[in-house]
Amino acid sequence: xxxxxxxxDSMWIGRGGVMWWLTALAGVLLGVQAETPLAAQQxxxxxxxxxxxxxxxxxxxxxxxxxxxxxEYGFGKPLYLDEHPRRTxxxxxxxxDKYEVTYAQYRDFVVERNYWVPEVWRRNGYLxxxxxxxxxxxxxxxxxxxxxxxxxxxxxxxxxxxxxDAIDALRRSWDRxxxxxxxxxxxxxxxxxxxKRLPTEAEWEKAARGPEGLEYPWGNEWRTDAANIGGDxxxxxxxxxxxxxxxxxxxxxxxxxxxNVMEWVADWYGPYPGSDYVSKDFGKKFxxxxxxxxxxxxxxxxxxxxxxxxRFYLAPESRFNDLGFRCAKDAPS
Numbered sequence: 001x002x003x004x005x006x007x008x009d010s011m012w013i014g015r016g017g018v019m020w021w022l023t024a025l026a027g028v029l030l031g032v033q034a035e036t037p038l039a040a041q042q043x044x045x046x047x048x049x050x051x052x053x054x055x056x057x058x059x060x061x062x063x064x065x066x067x068x069x070x071x072e073y074g075f076g077k078p079l080y081l082d083e084h085p086r087r088t089x090x091x092x093x094x095x096x097d098k099y100e101v102t103y104a105q106y107r108d109f110v111v112e113r114n115y116w117v118p119e120v121w122r123r124n125g126y127l128x129x130x131x132x133x134x135x136x137x138x139x140x141x142x143x144x145x146x147x148x149x150x151x152x153x154x155x156x157x158x159x160x161x162x163x164x165d166a167i168d169a170l171r172r173s174w175d176r177x178x179x180x181x182x183x184x185x186x187x188x189x190x191x192x193x194x195x196k197r198l199p200t201e202a203e204w205e206k207a208a209r210g211p212e213g214l215e216y217p218w219g220n221e222w223r224t225d226a227a228n229i230g231g232d233x234x235x236x237x238x239x240x241x242x243x244x245x246x247x248x249x250x251x252x253x254x255x256x257x258x259x260n261v262m263e264w265v266a267d268w269y270g271p272y273p274g275s276d277y278v279s280k281d282f283g284k285k286f287x288x289x290x291x292x293x294x295x296x297x298x299x300x301x302x303x304x305x306x307x308x309x310x311r312f313y314l315a316p317e318s319r320f321n322d323l324g325f326r327c328a329k330d331a332p333s
Contacts, residue, residue, distance in 0.1 A: 049095040050207070050252050051331060057206040058213025060272055061309040062086040069304070081277040082269075083309045086213070089202055093331035096199055096207045099242035099255050100178035100263065100326045101190060109190050118181045120237070120321065125149055130168050138163075176241040178261045178324045184287045184316035187264045187325035198266040199328035201311075204290050208258075209308035210251030217250040217257045222303045227259030228294045229306065238294040238322060258306035261324035262293040269313035286313035293322025 065079040103126060110117060110127075121127050125148045133141065141163045145155040149167050158166065182190075184198075191197050199207070208217050218226045226248035228240045243255045250257050257263075269286040271277055289312040292305040304310065314323070 048098045049329065050098050050254050052091075052094050052096055052203070052207050052252055054091065054093040055211065056088045056090045057209070057211045058086060059089040059202060059205050059309075060084060060086045061307075063309075073302070077279065077281070078277075079304065082271070082275070082279065082311050084277060085272065085274050087272070087274065089206070091202060091206055092333065094199075094203055095329040095331055096203065096254060097196075097326035097328070098253065099176075100261055100324050101187075102175060102242055103177045103179055104175035105194075106179040106182075106190060109193050113189075113193060115189070116186060118179065118186075119319065120181045123148075124174075124237070125167075126171060126174055128171075130164055133164060133167065141167075176243070177237065177239050178242055178256070180237075180239060180261050180321050180324045181319045182324065183319050184264050184314075186319075188266075191325075191327040194327060196327035196329045198264060198325065201265045201267040201288050201290065203328055204257075204263065204265045205308060207252055207254050208250050208291070212251075213308075214251065215307055215309075216248075217254070217308060218248050223247065227256070227292075227306060229259045229292070230294065240294075257291050257308070259292055260294055261291070261322050262289045262312065262320075263291045264288075264323070264325040265290055269311070281313065285315070287316045288312070289314050289323065293320070295322060 061080060061083040062085060063080040063083070069075075070077070070079045106118070107127065109115060117127065125144065128144075133144070136144070138160055141160060142155045142158070145151045145153070145158070145163050145167060149170055151166055151170065153166060155163065188198055209215075214220055216222065216226070225245070227245055228238075239260055242260070245256065245259070248258060249255055265288050267288045268284050269288050270282045271279075290310075292310070292312075295305070305312070314320075
């Protein structure tokens with residue numbers, strides 16, 4: 001995982017936000033000032049959401065770590081105990097995003113709200129539009145193409161328009177990547193801007209496992225072709241476009257609820273009703289994270305982390321390169 005700057009550090013934008021950042025970054029990278037900042041865009045209407053019907057579902061598990069895997073692998077918490085007890089939970093109907101929130105969706109929020117710019121975009125140049133890049137001279141464009149965008153081309157042979165076209169095409173190909181390196185507050189603020197909210201832990205689990213309590217979103221047997229669990233071999237970012245694994249859809253048709261990026265939910269990490277498990281981490285210290293990220297190495301390649309009942313938790317200010325979110329919304333009663 002890559003931990004990036006927090007709100008108090010230099011990437012927090014504040015008043016003038018992304019408009020200032022774009023012009024300043026253009027000046028640093030290109031050696032000139034960008035004359036026209038990126039225009040603000042309107043908030044998108046809620047779309048690509050799935051209705052999760054009212055009714056009961058099976059939440060949690062009664063599994064036991066009979067093989068002492070938590071000790072063998074040195075996990076930070078015992079396996080399964082914070083999932084106890086397995087029980088039936090009743091929820092009203094709600095909507096949940098079919099896909100994880102994408103680069104393109106989060107960009108609209110950042111621009112309109114002059115909001116914090118994710119560190120991943122500072123590294124990969126996603127916010128540098130063609131209009132901004134047009135102020136660069138040819139040597140600077142070639143440098144950016146080779147070192148920031150890492151085009152798999154001989155950039156020394158490309159003229160100005162060809163370079164701009166190639167960079168544009170690459171940036172457009174990132175539009176459907178899931179946003180990452182955002183804190184819990186960033187995720188909550190985006191959802192509120194979009195007229196939505198973060199899902200509760202119970203809502204997330206119902207959307208992932210269906211009414212019958214499946215072990216994984218797609219069923220009860222592990223499959224390596226149903227989720228991004230090892231990172232995209234074509235990309236250094238690890239994430240893949242949302243919806244890339246139709247075999248991994250949940251019973252309600254929700255994508256990527258295992259792998260790609262872990263997902264913030266609304267709840268503080270605490271015991272389930274009826275649980276006798278005690279943890280020093282319970283309370284208003286950590287927010288729950290669900291779904292398992294692309295990881296790619298070590299523990300995060302283990303199938304255990306992609307189970308629909310598995311609970312992970314992080315400090316709310318955490319920002320990692322395999323941590324994102326999706327939103328939910330109340331359904332009319």
